[in-house]
Amino acid sequence: MASRKQGSAPRALVVEDIKVDCVILMHMLHKLNSEATAVENGKEAVDLFLEGKTFDIVFSDKDMPIMSGPEAVAKIRAMGATVVKIVGFSADFGGREAFMQAGADVFGPQGLRGGATWWTGNRNNPPPQLSSIDRGGSCQ
Template identity: 75%
Template sequence: MKNLEVLCCFFMASKKQGSATRALVVEDIKVDCVILLRILRQLNCEATVAHNGKEAVDLFLEGKTFDIIFFDKDMPLMNSPEAVTKIRSMGATEVKMVGVSADFGGMEAFMRAGADMFVPKPMKFETVDSMLQEVISKKNMSG
């Protein structure tokens, strides 16, 4: 079912703008993950989930690419600031990386690691929408 939802989101978005905006959600808390996925689906975004920083890094090692990544801060195996640093060091400079946490002290860790911005939890529809619009317009200008 999950793959079908991603496929449907991709199909709807590709009809609208040529190619879907691809998001990676790096989140280990199921409720937070479901909320962000629902927002992304409403915004016609193709979304993939990684349950920790290591899974996110592994996706890049497999050659996957994304337009935007939402990272929860504290997770098992590898925290997000560490994952941001590793993904940036692999040459992923175009992807917008967003640190997300209820811990406001997390902003400094994300920015030091190379994230583009920090957003406090809970994520708001309008915040995600404006970030995606920025990514889409940047993508349209470069493509």
């Protein structure tokens, strides 16, 4: 997987089936000057990687219809996507083990806030200039 060019907007993928959570996370990513895409389930996330799309970070819910977050993480990692950072989140505290075994980098209980805080606290570069946000998937 290609890494992000220096100075370009970080590319984020939000995998979330609950519209309000998706909208909140997309808003947070917009405020962080990210280029973000949203999908409603793990299969749609895997399909984007199969199409050759690249992301710097993926935020994934655990329990979704069609394909769960941990299933999607395992498939994405199996495709060789080792550079992308993956943050799993769920209200289910047992979700941590499922995400970590699947290959996630971090798990944020209490939903998306923990993952977004981890990401912003681990950025090495200053935020890039504002970029576009694709409000596809469930966040329209």
